[in-house]
Amino acid sequence: MAKEKPRCVLCGQEISWLDRVSISIYDTEQPACSACQLKFSNASPEEKADMREQILASPYLTNAEDIRAYQEDVSGKTCPACGADMERKLKDFAIGADGYGGLTSLGLEQYMVDLFACPKCGKVELYTAGFNRKKAAEPPKEVVCPDCGTRHSALIGCPTCALRNPQKIMVRDSRKSKDRKPPWER
Numbered sequence: 001m002a003k004e005k006p007r008c009v010l011c012g013q014e015i016s017w018l019d020r021v022s023i024s025i026y027d028t029e030q031p032a033c034s035a036c037q038l039k040f041s042n043a044s045p046e047e048k049a050d051m052r053e054q055i056l057a058s059p060y061l062t063n064a065e066d067i068r069a070y071q072e073d074v075s076g077k078t079c080p081a082c083g084a085d086m087e088r089k090l091k092d093f094a095i096g097a098d099g100y101g102g103l104t105s106l107g108l109e110q111y112m113v114d115l116f117a118c119p120k121c122g123k124v125e126l127y128t129a130g131f132n133r134k135k136a137a138e139p140p141k142e143v144v145c146p147d148c149g150t151r152h153s154a155l156i157g158c159p160t161c162a163l164r165n166p167q168k169i170m171v172r173d174s175r176k177s178k179d180r181k182p183p184w185e186r
Helices: 034-041 043-059 062-075 158-162 176-180
Strands: 020-025 026-035 087-096 112-119 123-127 141-143 151-152
Touching: 020 034, 020 043, 020 062, 026 034, 026 062
Parallel strands: none
Antiparallel strands: 020 026, 087 112, 112 123, 141 151
């Protein structure tokens, strides 16, 4: 049984072996004909955004699961200069302690980052590799006070009980600490 030829993710035409190139989008390589790849590489940022949407809707899209995982990973990263959605260009890139990467930092401590670039204005941002702002921004867990049943943050004591019973709040008498001498002054 003959293997079916791949189709261009943009125009849908069959791609011969000699004409096959790829378009890098969302950390995947998508099959494309040389004409569509040339059109994509020469497109303006606005046209590239439209072409990306067309690629995502294409029936010839490959690695759709990887693209969904990528989009979930990078969602919410907007360019601080122009407000456009940023694209991850490098994942798990090692920066050495000397500020360089690659072979120059062998044997030195390394810090893993993801490099994002804005397709609209070209600004580049570094983020800690694998950091997800959605997970980090989770609110603190709530607990229920065993005395009054009020729900409150686990980081603080019950505010309702503190208002009803002010004697439970410990107030340090500043006179006692002034009267006491430290051990080395006795």
